[in-house]
Amino acid sequence: MIDAASPFTEHWRMWHRFRRLWKTEPPRQEADPAESPVARSSSCDGRNEAADARDLEPTTAEPPSRRREHGGSPYSGLLARAFWRTGVSERPPLQFEDLFKSKFPIGRRHAIATAGSCFAQHIGRRFAAAGYKVIDAEPAPRGFTEEDARLYGYGLYSARYGNIYTARQLSQLAREAFGEFTPAESVWRKDDRYYDAFRPSVEPNGLSSPEEVAAHRRSHLAYVREVIEKADLFIFTFGLTEAWEHTASKTVYPTAPGTIAGDFDPDVFSFRNFTHAETLADFLAFYELAKARNAKIRFLLTVSPVPLTATASDEHVLAATLYSKSTLRSVAGELYHRLDDVEYFPSYEIIAAHPSKASFYEEDLRSVSAAGVETVMGTFFAAQGADPAAGEPTRKGRRDGAAKTRSKQDLVCEDLLLEAFAK
Amino acid sequence: MKVCVIGNSHLAAIKRAWDLAIDDRAGVDGHFFGSSFKDSHRLEPDGGRLVASGGIGHTPPGVDAIAIDAYEAFLLVGLSTGLSNFVSVIAKHRTVSTDGAQAPHLVSDGAFDLAVRRSFESSAGASIASMIRSVSRTAPIVIMPSPLFRRGITTMGSPLWRAAAPWLPRLELAWRKAVDEFAATNELIFDPQPEETVEDRFWTKDAYGLGSIRMSGGMTEERTEVEFRHMNPDYGLIALRSALRRLGVDIRSSQAAPEADVDSDQRSGAGSAQAS
Numbered sequence: 001m002i003d004a005a006s007p008f009t010e011h012w013r014m015w016h017r018f019r020r021l022w023k024t025e026p027p028r029q030e031a032d033p034a035e036s037p038v039a040r041s042s043s044c045d046g047r048n049e050a051a052d053a054r055d056l057e058p059t060t061a062e063p064p065s066r067r068r069e070h071g072g073s074p075y076s077g078l079l080a081r082a083f084w085r086t087g088v089s090e091r092p093p094l095q096f097e098d099l100f101k102s103k104f105p106i107g108r109r110h111a112i113a114t115a116g117s118c119f120a121q122h123i124g125r126r127f128a129a130a131g132y133k134v135i136d137a138e139p140a141p142r143g144f145t146e147e148d149a150r151l152y153g154y155g156l157y158s159a160r161y162g163n164i165y166t167a168r169q170l171s172q173l174a175r176e177a178f179g180e181f182t183p184a185e186s187v188w189r190k191d192d193r194y195y196d197a198f199r200p201s202v203e204p205n206g207l208s209s210p211e212e213v214a215a216h217r218r219s220h221l222a223y224v225r226e227v228i229e230k231a232d233l234f235i236f237t238f239g240l241t242e243a244w245e246h247t248a249s250k251t252v253y254p255t256a257p258g259t260i261a262g263d264f265d266p267d268v269f270s271f272r273n274f275t276h277a278e279t280l281a282d283f284l285a286f287y288e289l290a291k292a293r294n295a296k297i298r299f300l301l302t303v304s305p306v307p308l309t310a311t312a313s314d315e316h317v318l319a320a321t322l323y324s325k326s327t328l329r330s331v332a333g334e335l336y337h338r339l340d341d342v343e344y345f346p347s348y349e350i351i352a353a354h355p356s357k358a359s360f361y362e363e364d365l366r367s368v369s370a371a372g373v374e375t376v377m378g379t380f381f382a383a384q385g386a387d388p389a390a391g392e393p394t395r396k397g398r399r400d401g402a403a404k405t406r407s408k409q410d411l412v413c414e415d416l417l418l419e420a421f422a423k
Numbered sequence: 424m425k426v427c428v429i430g431n432s433h434l435a436a437i438k439r440a441w442d443l444a445i446d447d448r449a450g451v452d453g454h455f456f457g458s459s460f461k462d463s464h465r466l467e468p469d470g471g472r473l474v475a476s477g478g479i480g481h482t483p484p485g486v487d488a489i490a491i492d493a494y495e496a497f498l499l500v501g502l503s504t505g506l507s508n509f510v511s512v513i514a515k516h517r518t519v520s521t522d523g524a525q526a527p528h529l530v531s532d533g534a535f536d537l538a539v540r541r542s543f544e545s546s547a548g549a550s551i552a553s554m555i556r557s558v559s560r561t562a563p564i565v566i567m568p569s570p571l572f573r574r575g576i577t578t579m580g581s582p583l584w585r586a587a588a589p590w591l592p593r594l595e596l597a598w599r600k601a602v603d604e605f606a607a608t609n610e611l612i613f614d615p616q617p618e619e620t621v622e623d624r625f626w627t628k629d630a631y632g633l634g635s636i637r638m639s640g641g642m643t644e645e646r647t648e649v650e651f652r653h654m655n656p657d658y659g660l661i662a663l664r665s666a667l668r669r670l671g672v673d674i675r676s677s678q679a680a681p682e683a684d685v686d687s688d689q690r691s692g693a694g695s696a697q698a699s
Contacts, residue, residue: 141516141530143542152534205533212519212531219529 088355094375096350100383103343104298106233108132113158113231117165117239119304119368121156124235126377130390134158135231137223153202158231159223162199165239167282167331168252168274173198174289177224184249187213188262195261197253206261228290228297235300238328241274242311242320256312271312273323279331287339298341301332305351307366325352347376424672427494429456429551432653433501433569434481435636439643440659449674451667456489457481457638468554481638491558496670498565502548505569505616506598506625507652512538513590514583521590539597540604549605556609565612565666566602570658573651574626580651591625614666620658631658
């Protein structure tokens, strides 16, 4: 229960008061827009406050990049989606039909590769179910059920690389696949079994020897090369900035040593929390390598809305999450603006931004609900001119508990294992 | 003993052998139900019966469903339960120890065993056994696996079969493990292919492939084309004798060699009044 006299309640009242003002008193009717609650609540960067309120009226005309003229405000004539009031506040809740405008068409004829953090598993699955040509270079053995396949890391992504949480991990994998990088400490042990340190979850019981791990990795890397060389579109979901690395060689891992297998030795391994510059450089390294091998490849970036399970940064996990997601979002944005063949899809905004009021999260405020996944993918497909419901796993009862459970349990996320270490 | 015999194309050799060699003295009454390979998955439970939406291909006269409680025992013949049926698992996925360097995809031993197990569990034989067991907890169910192919398939079959030798032992290991686990879980009796019909562990002797019987045409017609998967009534009799022995029925005293001293036209269907 919320205390009627609590600061939260007062804040809530203010918000509703602002909303009423917003709806009944459009900006142009304000005597001094810069002083109005509307202006204060609509922008903090000063641009809107300096603009003539009448010029802020939304329009469906051409975007300003094509029609800016001398005189007047550069905000005049902007589309409705450019303004918070018409783009968000006055919209029916949870509708995002013009949130995403595709730079380039993505058709069912394009070979699509997927990789990234565990949220990306939803993306590949839904694309495939919707009839898009999603590359599956390492298919599951004949006879496997879907659950078996997930257990062994099949069908999660275009190759069996497991979750790729950081841009450093992605570029490292590609460089290793094309012989430009030799990782250190690539085999981890647990009891008498051996694990590929870069995808320790794909063999739940490990392998019998380091040599067998090496043989499997050689085979896997051939398919990584194939994926990069064949993809028309490479979808990557940025997951984390935090990683563990082999200090001497700068080799990074998807999980901390000792979580699934291996042993953590602080003299050998160290924690890294990558910066914007590092993350940007890592993705650009991957981008350049991929383009060198496959000139036609294009990229679709997303940022996982799934918060960190745990942080080793010494910050509170909420602050660490915000740092991580902000950094990744910033990098994705810079790549989007700098490169014509890089697209950004705002799945992060749909799920995690405050207009959704956390309604797309499950009770743990971490797992994304089935409804959230559907909204994300529906928004994407609608922007592509496809049926927004394309590839939905179930239409009936999609908001029921079973659907939510399915969404959560269908993912393979190594970082969830960190919860076991919570006191 | 009233026995229900259900099978796919391999049923023909068993049925023919039964018709030729078993008479009333054996004290066993066989009812035969057969569907082709592609139709054998269509059986589904309907109360205490097994039915097929398009009908069961071959049934005793006047019978269109398998009433499970009407039988004291079941023989499941072929139904994609034999070792040779699981070669497709190994077509693209092999372990390091089984010619891994040549395989399109390497898999761990755990994944390989699981793939074979799942394939066995989804075979028509396993599926039908589960359906029967869900109705009858006690009736003996004997699985008579599809016979091993004849070696000729390695020279005239697909490229996969031509390179079969290195990985058949590993496949057999996984298959037998899957069979034993499934049989134990469902209280089934697995009756392996009789040793006397096998050569070099993985092949049925050529002698049992000559004159194999078609299921179409009343299960009396011999094949004329060259193929390596189906067997003749001689094989059928040996396999049948072994399976019935598992049910406590010894047909040695009541049968004779199929083509030796039996007028097949007269005996067809007579060995068991209900056989059809």
